[in-house]
Amino acid sequence: MTRSFKQFAQKIRDINQRYNEPHIEMSTAVRWSLMVLRVYLLFLVSLMIYKFITLLK
Amino acid sequence: MQLSLIRDVWITHNQPDGAKPGHQGHKSMQLIPRLYYKIRKWTKAIQLYLVIAGPGLVVMIADNDAGGITTYASTGAKYGYHLIWFLLLLIPIAYYVQEMTVRLGAVTKRGHAEAIFDGFGAFWGWFSLIDLMIVDWLTLVTEFIGMTSALSIFGIPPWATVTGVVLLMGTIVMNGRYWTWEKIAMLFCVLNLIYIPGAFMVNASVSDILKDGFIPHFPGGFNGELFFFLMANIGTTIAPWMLFFQQSSVVDKGLQEKDIPWGRFDTLLGSALTVLVAVFIIIVTGTVLHGVEIDSASQAAEYLMKTNHLVGTFMAIGLFNAGLLGAICISLATSWAFGEIFGWAHSLNQNIKEAPWFYASYFLTLITSGLVVLIPGAPLVLITLFVQVVAVTLLPAALVFLILLLNDKKHMGDYCNTTWDNWIGGIIVLIIVILSSLYGISVLFPNMFQ
Numbered sequence: 106m107t108r109s110f111k112q113f114a115q116k117i118r119d120i121n122q123r124y125n126e127p128h129i130e131m132s133t134a135v136r137w138s139l140m141v142l143r144v145y146l147l148f149l150v151s152l153m154i155y156k157f158i159t160l161l162k
Numbered sequence: 163m164q165l166s167l168i169r170d171v172w173i174t175h176n177q178p179d180g181a182k183p184g185h186q187g188h189k190s191m192q193l194i195p196r197l198y199y200k201i202r203k204w205t206k207a208i209q210l211y212l213v214i215a216g217p218g219l220v221v222m223i224a225d226n227d228a229g230g231i232t233t234y235a236s237t238g239a240k241y242g243y244h245l246i247w248f249l250l251l252l253i254p255i256a257y258y259v260q261e262m263t264v265r266l267g268a269v270t271k272r273g274h275a276e277a278i279f280d281g282f283g284a285f286w287g288w289f290s291l292i293d294l295m296i297v298d299w300l301t302l303v304t305e306f307i308g309m310t311s312a313l314s315i316f317g318i319p320p321w322a323t324v325t326g327v328v329l330l331m332g333t334i335v336m337n338g339r340y341w342t343w344e345k346i347a348m349l350f351c352v353l354n355l356i357y358i359p360g361a362f363m364v365n366a367s368v369s370d371i372l373k374d375g376f377i378p379h380f381p382g383g384f385n386g387e388l389f390f391f392l393m394a395n396i397g398t399t400i401a402p403w404m405l406f407f408q409q410s411s412v413v414d415k416g417l418q419e420k421d422i423p424w425g426r427f428d429t430l431l432g433s434a435l436t437v438l439v440a441v442f443i444i445i446v447t448g449t450v451l452h453g454v455e456i457d458s459a460s461q462a463a464e465y466l467m468k469t470n471h472l473v474g475t476f477m478a479i480g481l482f483n484a485g486l487l488g489a490i491c492i493s494l495a496t497s498w499a500f501g502e503i504f505g506w507a508h509s510l511n512q513n514i515k516e517a518p519w520f521y522a523s524y525f526l527t528l529i530t531s532g533l534v535v536l537i538p539g540a541p542l543v544l545i546t547l548f549v550q551v552v553a554v555t556l557l558p559a560a561l562v563f564l565i566l567l568l569n570d571k572k573h574m575g576d577y578c579n580t581t582w583d584n585w586i587g588g589i590i591v592l593i594i595v596i597l598s599s600l601y602g603i604s605v606l607f608p609n610m611f612q
Contacts, residue, residue, distance in 0.1 A: 120503060121284045129281040129570050139282070142562055145595075149555050149602070156606045 214424040215431075216344040217411035218264065220491065221404050222256065222432025223351040226439050227488025228308020228459065229301070229546070230398040231481050234440045235462040237391055238447030239454050246375030248392060249440050252399045257433040258590050259561065262568050262579075263405050264425035267412030269577045270567075274409040275499035278563050281570065286563070291499055293556040298403050298496040300549040302531035305492065307542055308485035310535055311460035315467075315478045324532040331490060331528060336521070340414050340510040347490055353483045354439055360476040361442040366449040375441075393601035399436070400594055402556040403495045405564060410498035414509050419577065443480075446473060489528070497524040554602030558595040565591055 129135060226234075237245055263274065270277060275294065279287030309327055310320040334346050380388055408429075417425055447462055450469055456462050459481045467474030494510075500523050501508020507517035514521045534540055565587055568579040579587065 116504060120279075120287075124279040124284040124287055127281060127283040129566060130572060134569075135566055138562055138566060139286075142559055145558060145599075146555060149599070152603065152606060153551065 211424055211427065214417065214421050215428050216348065217408050217415060217417070218260065218425060218428030218430075219351055219432040219435070220344065220347045220487075221260065221408040221411065222429065222436040223354050223439070224347075224407075224487040224491040225256070225399060225401060225404060225436050226354060226484050227301075227398075227492075228305050228312075228481060228485035229488075229549075230440070231308070231443060231459040231484045232456075232462075233394045233398045234443040235447045235451075235459045235477075236456045237395060238444035239451040239456040239462065240391065241381050241388075242448040242452045243371050243375035243444065244379065244381035245391070245395070246371070246441050246444060247378045249395065249437050249444070250376075252396065253433045253437045255396075255590050255594070256399050256436065257430050258587055259400055259564070259594070260404065260408055260429045260433070261426050262564050262587065263409040264412055264417070264429055265422055265574070265577050266564070266567055267409040268417045268419055268422050268425060269575065270573050271413055272409075273413055273498055273502045274406045274560065274564070276502035277409070277567055278560075279503060281567050282563060286559070287503065290556065290559060290563070291503060293552070293559075294402065294406055294499055295496055297549065297553050297556050298492045299527055299531055300545055300552060301401070301403065301492050302489055302527060303534050303542070303545050304549055305485040305489040306532050306535040307546065308459065309482050309489070311458065312463065312478045312482035312485065315460060315463055320536055324536060327486060327489065328525075328528055328532055330486075331493070332525065334490065335494070335510060335524060336514055343510050344415070347487065350483055350487045350490070351435075354480065354487065355435075356476050356480045356483070357439055357442040357446060360473045360480075361445040361449075363470060363473050363476075364446055364449045366445050371445060375444075390601070390604055393597050393604065395440075396594060396597050397550060397553070397601050400557065400598070402553055402560050403492050405560050406499055407491050407495035410495065410502070414498070414511070422577065446477065493524050493527045496527050497521075550605045551602045554598050557598050558591075561591045561594060 234249075266277060267273070272280065275287070275291050278290045306324060306327070310323045313323045314320065334343055337343065382388065412425065446466070447456065450473070451462060451465055454465060456465075459477065463474050463477035463481060465474070466477050497520050498508055500506070501517070501520045504519070506519040508520040509517065512520070534545070535542070565579070565584070568574060568587070569584065571578050
Protein backbone atom coordinates (compact mmCIF):
# COMPACT_ATOMS: atom_id res chain seq x y z
CA MET A 106 0.00 0.00 0.00
CA THR A 107 2.75 2.47 1.00
CA ARG A 108 4.75 1.42 -2.06
CA SER A 109 1.81 2.02 -4.37
CA PHE A 110 1.26 5.43 -2.83
CA LYS A 111 4.95 6.30 -3.28
CA GLN A 112 4.83 5.15 -6.91
CA PHE A 113 1.76 7.29 -7.50
CA ALA A 114 3.40 10.32 -5.87
CA GLN A 115 6.49 9.76 -8.04
CA LYS A 116 4.27 9.60 -11.12
CA ILE A 117 2.72 12.95 -10.20
CA ARG A 118 6.19 14.46 -9.72
CA ASP A 119 7.22 13.13 -13.16
CA ILE A 120 4.17 14.69 -14.77
CA ASN A 121 4.84 18.00 -13.01
CA GLN A 122 8.42 17.92 -14.23
CA ARG A 123 7.46 16.97 -17.78
CA TYR A 124 4.97 19.83 -18.02
CA ASN A 125 6.92 22.25 -15.85
CA GLU A 126 7.17 24.89 -18.57
CA PRO A 127 4.32 25.97 -20.84
CA HIS A 128 5.19 25.19 -24.45
CA ILE A 129 2.83 27.66 -26.02
CA GLU A 130 4.37 30.97 -27.05
CA MET A 131 3.61 33.34 -24.17
CA SER A 132 2.55 36.39 -26.14
CA THR A 133 0.89 39.37 -24.48
CA ALA A 134 -2.54 38.10 -25.55
CA VAL A 135 -1.92 34.68 -23.99
CA ARG A 136 -0.64 36.20 -20.72
CA TRP A 137 -3.57 38.57 -20.60
CA SER A 138 -6.08 35.76 -21.28
CA LEU A 139 -4.61 33.57 -18.53
CA MET A 140 -4.68 36.47 -16.09
CA VAL A 141 -8.35 37.18 -16.84
CA LEU A 142 -9.10 33.47 -16.47
CA ARG A 143 -7.47 33.39 -13.04
CA VAL A 144 -9.47 36.40 -11.87
CA TYR A 145 -12.68 34.89 -13.27
CA LEU A 146 -12.11 31.55 -11.55
CA LEU A 147 -11.23 33.26 -8.26
CA PHE A 148 -14.51 35.18 -8.52
CA LEU A 149 -16.49 31.97 -9.13
CA VAL A 150 -14.76 30.11 -6.31
CA SER A 151 -15.42 33.05 -3.96
CA LEU A 152 -19.11 32.94 -4.90
CA MET A 153 -19.25 29.20 -4.20
CA ILE A 154 -17.55 29.63 -0.82
CA TYR A 155 -19.93 32.48 0.03
CA LYS A 156 -22.91 30.30 -0.90
CA PHE A 157 -21.52 27.40 1.14
CA ILE A 158 -21.03 29.62 4.22
CA THR A 159 -24.53 31.14 3.92
CA LEU A 160 -25.98 27.62 3.60
CA LEU A 161 -24.17 26.54 6.77
CA LYS A 162 -25.53 29.60 8.63
CA MET B 163 -3.17 4.00 -38.56
CA GLN B 164 -5.97 1.57 -39.38
CA LEU B 165 -8.24 4.34 -40.63
CA SER B 166 -5.47 5.79 -42.73
CA LEU B 167 -4.86 2.38 -44.37
CA ILE B 168 -8.56 1.84 -45.14
CA ARG B 169 -8.86 5.32 -46.61
CA ASP B 170 -5.73 5.08 -48.78
CA VAL B 171 -6.66 1.65 -50.14
CA TRP B 172 -10.17 2.89 -50.83
CA ILE B 173 -8.96 5.98 -52.70
CA THR B 174 -6.46 3.94 -54.76
CA HIS B 175 -9.11 1.47 -55.86
CA ASN B 176 -11.84 4.00 -56.50
CA GLN B 177 -10.07 6.89 -58.20
CA PRO B 178 -12.11 7.58 -61.35
CA ASP B 179 -10.07 7.98 -64.54
CA GLY B 180 -11.83 11.23 -65.27
CA ALA B 181 -10.61 12.67 -62.00
CA LYS B 182 -6.96 12.45 -63.03
CA PRO B 183 -5.31 15.68 -64.24
CA GLY B 184 -5.45 16.10 -67.99
CA HIS B 185 -8.55 13.94 -68.41
CA GLN B 186 -11.16 16.64 -68.27
CA GLY B 187 -12.78 16.13 -71.62
CA HIS B 188 -16.23 16.26 -70.10
CA LYS B 189 -17.64 18.52 -72.81
CA SER B 190 -17.89 15.64 -75.26
CA MET B 191 -19.52 13.35 -72.72
CA GLN B 192 -23.15 12.41 -73.18
CA LEU B 193 -25.75 13.25 -70.57
CA ILE B 194 -26.23 9.71 -69.22
CA PRO B 195 -22.50 8.94 -68.77
CA ARG B 196 -22.07 12.34 -67.12
CA LEU B 197 -24.96 11.64 -64.80
CA TYR B 198 -23.53 8.20 -64.06
CA TYR B 199 -20.16 9.78 -63.31
CA LYS B 200 -21.74 12.33 -60.96
CA ILE B 201 -23.74 9.66 -59.10
CA ARG B 202 -20.65 7.44 -58.79
CA LYS B 203 -18.62 10.40 -57.53
CA TRP B 204 -21.23 11.23 -54.90
CA THR B 205 -21.64 7.58 -53.91
CA LYS B 206 -17.91 7.35 -53.37
CA ALA B 207 -17.87 10.59 -51.42
CA ILE B 208 -20.59 9.20 -49.14
CA GLN B 209 -18.67 5.93 -48.77
CA LEU B 210 -15.53 7.86 -47.81
CA TYR B 211 -17.52 9.95 -45.36
CA LEU B 212 -18.90 6.78 -43.76
CA VAL B 213 -15.31 5.63 -43.13
CA ILE B 214 -14.39 8.92 -41.47
CA ALA B 215 -17.77 9.72 -39.83
CA GLY B 216 -18.13 9.22 -36.13
CA PRO B 217 -16.56 11.58 -33.60
CA GLY B 218 -18.60 14.62 -34.61
CA LEU B 219 -21.89 12.77 -34.97
CA VAL B 220 -21.50 10.80 -31.74
CA VAL B 221 -20.42 13.74 -29.59
CA MET B 222 -23.11 16.07 -30.89
CA ILE B 223 -25.95 13.57 -30.59
CA ALA B 224 -24.70 12.40 -27.19
CA ASP B 225 -24.95 16.06 -26.22
CA ASN B 226 -28.72 15.45 -26.13
CA ASP B 227 -28.17 13.54 -22.88
CA ALA B 228 -30.65 12.96 -20.05
CA GLY B 229 -30.21 16.52 -18.74
CA GLY B 230 -30.59 17.91 -22.25
CA ILE B 231 -33.83 16.02 -22.89
CA THR B 232 -35.23 17.40 -19.60
CA THR B 233 -34.24 20.94 -20.60
CA TYR B 234 -35.88 20.68 -24.05
CA ALA B 235 -39.01 18.98 -22.66
CA SER B 236 -39.37 21.73 -20.03
CA THR B 237 -38.74 24.46 -22.63
CA GLY B 238 -41.48 23.05 -24.88
CA ALA B 239 -43.93 22.67 -22.01
CA LYS B 240 -43.25 26.21 -20.79
CA TYR B 241 -42.99 28.20 -24.02
CA GLY B 242 -44.56 25.95 -26.66
CA TYR B 243 -42.88 26.41 -30.06
CA HIS B 244 -41.75 29.96 -29.31
CA LEU B 245 -38.07 29.19 -28.67
CA ILE B 246 -37.41 26.94 -31.69
CA TRP B 247 -35.67 29.85 -33.46
CA PHE B 248 -33.26 30.16 -30.53
CA LEU B 249 -32.32 26.48 -30.76
CA LEU B 250 -31.57 26.87 -34.47
CA LEU B 251 -29.04 29.58 -33.57
CA LEU B 252 -27.19 26.98 -31.53
CA ILE B 253 -26.24 24.95 -34.65
CA PRO B 254 -23.41 27.29 -35.78
CA ILE B 255 -22.37 27.91 -32.16
CA ALA B 256 -21.96 24.18 -31.42
CA TYR B 257 -20.30 23.64 -34.79
CA TYR B 258 -17.69 26.39 -34.44
CA VAL B 259 -16.63 25.24 -30.97
CA GLN B 260 -16.42 21.54 -31.79
CA GLU B 261 -14.77 22.10 -35.19
CA MET B 262 -11.77 23.56 -33.39
CA THR B 263 -11.29 20.30 -31.46
CA VAL B 264 -11.26 18.37 -34.77
CA ARG B 265 -8.44 20.54 -36.14
CA LEU B 266 -6.49 20.48 -32.88
CA GLY B 267 -6.77 16.69 -32.54
CA ALA B 268 -6.01 15.89 -36.18
CA VAL B 269 -2.96 18.19 -36.33
CA THR B 270 -1.35 17.70 -32.90
CA LYS B 271 -2.49 14.05 -32.41
CA ARG B 272 -3.09 14.91 -28.75
CA GLY B 273 -6.21 14.95 -26.63
CA HIS B 274 -7.43 18.20 -25.09
CA ALA B 275 -6.12 17.37 -21.60
CA GLU B 276 -2.62 16.64 -22.90
CA ALA B 277 -2.73 19.74 -25.11
CA ILE B 278 -3.55 21.90 -22.06
CA PHE B 279 -0.77 20.33 -19.96
CA ASP B 280 1.74 20.77 -22.76
CA GLY B 281 0.61 24.23 -23.78
CA PHE B 282 -0.01 25.90 -20.43
CA GLY B 283 1.94 23.86 -17.89
CA ALA B 284 1.09 21.61 -14.96
CA PHE B 285 -1.02 24.13 -12.98
CA TRP B 286 -3.65 24.65 -15.68
CA GLY B 287 -3.33 21.02 -16.69
CA TRP B 288 -4.19 19.67 -13.23
CA PHE B 289 -6.93 22.24 -12.83
CA SER B 290 -8.57 21.09 -16.07
CA LEU B 291 -8.05 17.37 -15.44
CA ILE B 292 -9.41 17.35 -11.88
CA ASP B 293 -12.27 19.66 -12.82
CA LEU B 294 -13.10 17.41 -15.78
CA MET B 295 -13.05 14.34 -13.53
CA ILE B 296 -15.50 15.97 -11.07
CA VAL B 297 -17.82 17.37 -13.78
CA ASP B 298 -17.85 14.08 -15.70
CA TRP B 299 -18.55 12.01 -12.61
CA LEU B 300 -21.41 14.28 -11.52
CA THR B 301 -22.81 14.35 -15.05
CA LEU B 302 -22.64 10.54 -15.15
CA VAL B 303 -24.74 10.45 -11.99
CA THR B 304 -27.35 12.60 -13.78
CA GLU B 305 -27.28 10.20 -16.75
CA PHE B 306 -27.99 7.30 -14.38
CA ILE B 307 -30.80 9.32 -12.78
CA GLY B 308 -32.31 9.78 -16.26
CA MET B 309 -31.89 6.13 -17.23
CA THR B 310 -33.30 4.70 -13.99
CA SER B 311 -36.28 7.08 -13.99
CA ALA B 312 -37.00 6.28 -17.67
CA LEU B 313 -37.00 2.52 -17.14
CA SER B 314 -38.90 2.75 -13.84
CA ILE B 315 -41.87 3.89 -15.98
CA PHE B 316 -41.83 0.35 -17.42
CA GLY B 317 -41.52 -1.20 -13.95
CA ILE B 318 -37.78 -1.95 -14.13
CA PRO B 319 -36.13 -1.38 -10.72
CA PRO B 320 -33.13 1.01 -10.54
CA TRP B 321 -30.68 -1.72 -9.47
CA ALA B 322 -31.53 -3.74 -12.60
CA THR B 323 -31.07 -0.66 -14.82
CA VAL B 324 -27.69 0.22 -13.28
CA THR B 325 -26.43 -3.38 -13.50
CA GLY B 326 -27.68 -3.77 -17.07
CA VAL B 327 -26.16 -0.47 -18.20
CA VAL B 328 -22.74 -1.23 -16.64
CA LEU B 329 -22.70 -4.69 -18.27
CA LEU B 330 -23.82 -3.31 -21.63
CA MET B 331 -21.27 -0.50 -21.59
CA GLY B 332 -18.55 -2.93 -20.52
CA THR B 333 -19.37 -5.21 -23.44
CA ILE B 334 -19.33 -2.28 -25.88
CA VAL B 335 -15.88 -0.99 -24.92
CA MET B 336 -14.10 -4.28 -24.30
CA ASN B 337 -14.28 -5.58 -27.87
CA GLY B 338 -10.80 -4.12 -28.47
CA ARG B 339 -11.66 -2.04 -31.54
CA TYR B 340 -12.44 1.66 -31.76
CA TRP B 341 -14.33 1.07 -35.02
CA THR B 342 -16.78 -1.42 -33.43
CA TRP B 343 -17.35 0.84 -30.43
CA GLU B 344 -18.04 3.81 -32.71
CA LYS B 345 -20.51 1.96 -34.92
CA ILE B 346 -22.43 0.68 -31.86
CA ALA B 347 -22.49 4.23 -30.48
CA MET B 348 -23.84 5.41 -33.85
CA LEU B 349 -26.65 2.87 -33.60
CA PHE B 350 -27.67 4.49 -30.33
CA CYS B 351 -27.43 7.85 -32.12
CA VAL B 352 -30.01 6.61 -34.64
CA LEU B 353 -32.29 5.63 -31.75
CA ASN B 354 -32.03 9.24 -30.54
CA LEU B 355 -34.15 10.18 -33.57
CA ILE B 356 -37.13 8.43 -31.95
CA TYR B 357 -38.56 11.83 -31.01
CA ILE B 358 -39.12 12.66 -34.68
CA PRO B 359 -41.91 10.08 -35.32
CA GLY B 360 -43.26 11.02 -31.87
CA ALA B 361 -43.69 14.61 -33.05
CA PHE B 362 -45.61 13.46 -36.14
CA MET B 363 -48.00 11.45 -33.94
CA VAL B 364 -49.15 14.38 -31.81
CA ASN B 365 -50.74 16.16 -34.78
CA ALA B 366 -48.87 19.41 -34.28
CA SER B 367 -50.00 22.30 -36.46
CA VAL B 368 -47.29 23.02 -39.03
CA SER B 369 -48.57 26.57 -39.56
CA ASP B 370 -48.40 27.23 -35.80
CA ILE B 371 -44.86 25.84 -35.66
CA LEU B 372 -43.78 28.05 -38.57
CA LYS B 373 -45.61 31.09 -37.22
CA ASP B 374 -44.51 30.81 -33.57
CA GLY B 375 -41.21 28.97 -33.86
CA PHE B 376 -39.29 30.52 -36.73
CA ILE B 377 -39.71 34.24 -36.10
CA PRO B 378 -37.25 35.41 -33.43
CA HIS B 379 -39.08 36.87 -30.45
CA PHE B 380 -39.24 36.55 -26.67
CA PRO B 381 -42.58 35.05 -25.56
CA GLY B 382 -44.08 37.19 -22.78
CA GLY B 383 -41.19 39.66 -22.99
CA PHE B 384 -37.61 39.27 -21.81
CA ASN B 385 -37.71 38.34 -18.13
CA GLY B 386 -35.68 36.39 -15.58
CA GLU B 387 -37.44 33.09 -16.14
CA LEU B 388 -37.03 33.24 -19.92
CA PHE B 389 -33.39 34.18 -19.48
CA PHE B 390 -32.92 31.11 -17.24
CA PHE B 391 -34.39 28.86 -19.95
CA LEU B 392 -32.22 30.41 -22.67
CA MET B 393 -29.11 29.88 -20.53
CA ALA B 394 -30.14 26.31 -19.73
CA ASN B 395 -30.49 25.55 -23.45
CA ILE B 396 -27.04 26.99 -24.20
CA GLY B 397 -25.57 25.17 -21.20
CA THR B 398 -26.89 21.85 -22.40
CA THR B 399 -25.70 22.39 -25.98
CA ILE B 400 -22.07 23.18 -25.10
CA ALA B 401 -20.68 21.02 -22.31
CA PRO B 402 -17.02 20.81 -21.23
CA TRP B 403 -16.77 17.04 -21.66
CA MET B 404 -17.61 17.43 -25.36
CA LEU B 405 -14.35 19.28 -26.09
CA PHE B 406 -12.26 16.62 -24.36
CA PHE B 407 -14.26 13.75 -25.85
CA GLN B 408 -14.20 14.82 -29.48
CA GLN B 409 -10.51 15.70 -29.52
CA SER B 410 -9.52 12.38 -27.91
CA SER B 411 -11.91 10.54 -30.21
CA VAL B 412 -10.34 12.17 -33.29
CA VAL B 413 -6.91 11.09 -32.04
CA ASP B 414 -8.00 7.53 -31.19
CA LYS B 415 -9.68 7.16 -34.58
CA GLY B 416 -6.47 8.32 -36.27
CA LEU B 417 -7.86 11.24 -38.26
CA GLN B 418 -5.20 13.20 -40.12
CA GLU B 419 -4.93 16.71 -41.50
CA LYS B 420 -6.40 15.66 -44.87
CA ASP B 421 -9.47 14.29 -43.05
CA ILE B 422 -10.28 17.67 -41.49
CA PRO B 423 -12.86 18.68 -44.18
CA TRP B 424 -14.78 15.45 -43.54
CA GLY B 425 -14.38 15.89 -39.79
CA ARG B 426 -15.90 19.36 -40.20
CA PHE B 427 -18.80 17.97 -42.19
CA ASP B 428 -19.28 15.24 -39.57
CA THR B 429 -19.45 17.89 -36.85
CA LEU B 430 -21.81 20.12 -38.85
CA LEU B 431 -24.14 17.19 -39.53
CA GLY B 432 -24.02 16.25 -35.84
CA SER B 433 -24.78 19.85 -34.78
CA ALA B 434 -27.76 20.00 -37.13
CA LEU B 435 -29.07 16.60 -35.97
CA THR B 436 -28.74 17.41 -32.28
CA VAL B 437 -30.73 20.63 -32.71
CA LEU B 438 -33.24 18.85 -34.97
CA VAL B 439 -33.91 16.29 -32.21
CA ALA B 440 -34.23 19.12 -29.67
CA VAL B 441 -36.73 20.90 -31.92
CA PHE B 442 -38.84 17.74 -32.26
CA ILE B 443 -38.85 17.25 -28.46
CA ILE B 444 -40.08 20.84 -28.13
CA ILE B 445 -42.78 20.14 -30.73
CA VAL B 446 -43.96 17.06 -28.76
CA THR B 447 -44.13 18.74 -25.34
CA GLY B 448 -45.16 22.10 -26.82
CA THR B 449 -48.16 20.47 -28.48
CA VAL B 450 -49.33 18.12 -25.74
CA LEU B 451 -48.02 19.63 -22.51
CA HIS B 452 -48.00 23.37 -23.22
CA GLY B 453 -48.66 25.15 -19.93
CA VAL B 454 -47.88 22.11 -17.78
CA GLU B 455 -45.06 22.48 -15.23
CA ILE B 456 -42.39 19.86 -16.05
CA ASP B 457 -39.54 18.99 -13.66
CA SER B 458 -37.99 16.10 -15.57
CA ALA B 459 -38.19 14.27 -18.89
CA SER B 460 -39.49 11.12 -17.15
CA GLN B 461 -42.35 13.19 -15.72
CA ALA B 462 -43.05 14.48 -19.24
CA ALA B 463 -43.08 10.86 -20.52
CA GLU B 464 -45.60 9.87 -17.83
CA TYR B 465 -47.86 12.85 -18.66
CA LEU B 466 -47.58 12.09 -22.38
CA MET B 467 -48.57 8.45 -21.79
CA LYS B 468 -51.90 9.63 -20.39
CA THR B 469 -52.81 11.34 -23.68
CA ASN B 470 -50.88 9.22 -26.21
CA HIS B 471 -49.35 6.05 -24.83
CA LEU B 472 -47.01 5.46 -27.77
CA VAL B 473 -45.59 9.00 -27.75
CA GLY B 474 -45.01 8.76 -23.99
CA THR B 475 -43.26 5.42 -24.52
CA PHE B 476 -41.08 6.99 -27.22
CA MET B 477 -40.19 9.80 -24.79
CA ALA B 478 -39.20 7.29 -22.08
CA ILE B 479 -37.17 5.12 -24.49
CA GLY B 480 -35.53 8.26 -25.88
CA LEU B 481 -34.65 9.43 -22.36
CA PHE B 482 -33.04 6.09 -21.52
CA ASN B 483 -31.13 6.09 -24.81
CA ALA B 484 -29.99 9.69 -24.26
CA GLY B 485 -28.66 8.82 -20.80
CA LEU B 486 -26.91 5.74 -22.15
CA LEU B 487 -25.29 7.60 -25.04
CA GLY B 488 -24.21 10.39 -22.70
CA ALA B 489 -22.77 7.86 -20.25
CA ILE B 490 -20.86 6.05 -23.03
CA CYS B 491 -19.14 9.26 -24.11
CA ILE B 492 -18.62 10.96 -20.75
CA SER B 493 -16.96 7.97 -19.08
CA LEU B 494 -14.60 7.67 -22.06
CA ALA B 495 -13.74 11.39 -21.98
CA THR B 496 -12.36 10.99 -18.43
CA SER B 497 -10.49 7.74 -19.15
CA TRP B 498 -8.88 9.15 -22.29
CA ALA B 499 -7.81 12.31 -20.45
CA PHE B 500 -6.21 10.38 -17.57
CA GLY B 501 -4.54 7.97 -19.99
CA GLU B 502 -3.00 10.86 -21.93
CA ILE B 503 -1.53 12.51 -18.83
CA PHE B 504 -0.45 9.46 -16.86
CA GLY B 505 1.03 7.84 -19.94
CA TRP B 506 -1.17 4.75 -19.75
CA ALA B 507 -2.19 2.89 -22.87
CA HIS B 508 -5.51 4.58 -23.61
CA SER B 509 -6.98 3.44 -26.89
CA LEU B 510 -10.16 1.52 -27.59
CA ASN B 511 -8.04 -0.40 -30.11
CA GLN B 512 -6.26 -2.00 -27.15
CA ASN B 513 -7.85 -4.73 -25.08
CA ILE B 514 -8.12 -4.86 -21.30
CA LYS B 515 -4.74 -6.60 -20.89
CA GLU B 516 -2.95 -3.98 -22.99
CA ALA B 517 -4.67 -0.98 -21.37
CA PRO B 518 -5.66 -2.10 -17.84
CA TRP B 519 -5.60 1.39 -16.23
CA PHE B 520 -7.66 2.88 -19.03
CA TYR B 521 -10.43 0.33 -18.52
CA ALA B 522 -10.04 0.45 -14.71
CA SER B 523 -10.69 4.22 -14.66
CA TYR B 524 -13.57 3.72 -17.10
CA PHE B 525 -15.31 1.16 -14.90
CA LEU B 526 -14.47 2.98 -11.65
CA THR B 527 -16.17 6.14 -12.92
CA LEU B 528 -19.10 4.17 -14.27
CA ILE B 529 -19.76 1.90 -11.29
CA THR B 530 -19.34 4.55 -8.58
CA SER B 531 -21.65 7.00 -10.36
CA GLY B 532 -24.22 4.23 -10.89
CA LEU B 533 -24.06 3.23 -7.23
CA VAL B 534 -24.81 6.79 -6.07
CA VAL B 535 -28.24 6.58 -7.69
CA LEU B 536 -28.97 3.41 -5.71
CA ILE B 537 -28.16 4.98 -2.31
CA PRO B 538 -31.48 5.58 -0.52
CA GLY B 539 -31.98 9.30 0.12
CA ALA B 540 -28.97 10.37 -1.94
CA PRO B 541 -29.12 14.14 -2.68
CA LEU B 542 -29.78 13.66 -6.39
CA VAL B 543 -31.41 17.06 -6.95
CA LEU B 544 -28.44 18.77 -5.27
CA ILE B 545 -26.05 16.77 -7.48
CA THR B 546 -27.97 17.80 -10.60
CA LEU B 547 -27.71 21.47 -9.63
CA PHE B 548 -24.07 21.13 -8.57
CA VAL B 549 -23.12 19.77 -12.03
CA GLN B 550 -24.19 23.04 -13.63
CA VAL B 551 -22.14 25.09 -11.18
CA VAL B 552 -18.96 23.02 -11.46
CA ALA B 553 -19.29 22.86 -15.25
CA VAL B 554 -19.19 26.66 -15.31
CA THR B 555 -15.72 26.61 -13.75
CA LEU B 556 -14.38 24.25 -16.44
CA LEU B 557 -16.14 25.39 -19.62
CA PRO B 558 -14.70 28.94 -19.88
CA ALA B 559 -11.19 27.68 -19.13
CA ALA B 560 -11.42 24.85 -21.68
CA LEU B 561 -12.79 27.22 -24.34
CA VAL B 562 -10.13 29.87 -23.74
CA PHE B 563 -7.40 27.20 -23.91
CA LEU B 564 -8.95 25.92 -27.13
CA ILE B 565 -8.79 29.32 -28.83
CA LEU B 566 -5.23 29.95 -27.59
CA LEU B 567 -4.04 26.51 -28.73
CA LEU B 568 -5.62 27.06 -32.15
CA ASN B 569 -3.51 30.23 -32.44
CA ASP B 570 -0.26 28.43 -31.68
CA LYS B 571 1.45 28.67 -35.08
CA LYS B 572 4.32 26.42 -33.95
CA HIS B 573 2.08 23.38 -33.43
CA MET B 574 -0.88 24.15 -35.72
CA GLY B 575 1.03 25.38 -38.80
CA ASP B 576 -1.35 25.98 -41.72
CA TYR B 577 -4.33 24.90 -39.61
CA CYS B 578 -3.89 27.81 -37.21
CA ASN B 579 -6.96 30.00 -36.66
CA THR B 580 -7.37 32.82 -39.18
CA THR B 581 -8.34 36.32 -38.04
CA TRP B 582 -11.90 35.56 -39.18
CA ASP B 583 -11.91 32.28 -37.17
CA ASN B 584 -10.72 34.21 -34.12
CA TRP B 585 -13.44 36.83 -34.47
CA ILE B 586 -16.21 34.26 -34.82
CA GLY B 587 -14.75 31.83 -32.26
CA GLY B 588 -13.91 34.67 -29.84
CA ILE B 589 -17.43 36.15 -29.96
CA ILE B 590 -19.02 32.69 -29.54
CA VAL B 591 -16.73 31.83 -26.63
CA LEU B 592 -17.44 35.20 -25.00
CA ILE B 593 -21.21 34.71 -25.32
CA ILE B 594 -21.00 31.14 -23.95
CA VAL B 595 -18.76 32.20 -21.06
CA ILE B 596 -21.06 35.08 -20.06
CA LEU B 597 -24.29 33.10 -20.37
CA SER B 598 -23.02 29.89 -18.78
CA SER B 599 -21.53 31.93 -15.91
CA LEU B 600 -24.86 33.70 -15.38
CA TYR B 601 -26.56 30.31 -15.51
CA GLY B 602 -24.20 28.90 -12.88
CA ILE B 603 -24.72 31.98 -10.69
CA SER B 604 -28.49 31.73 -11.11
CA VAL B 605 -28.31 28.12 -9.88
CA LEU B 606 -26.34 29.27 -6.82
CA PHE B 607 -28.60 32.27 -6.20
CA PRO B 608 -32.03 31.40 -7.66
CA ASN B 609 -33.62 34.75 -6.81
CA MET B 610 -31.02 36.81 -8.62
CA PHE B 611 -32.79 36.95 -12.00
CA GLN B 612 -36.38 36.92 -10.72
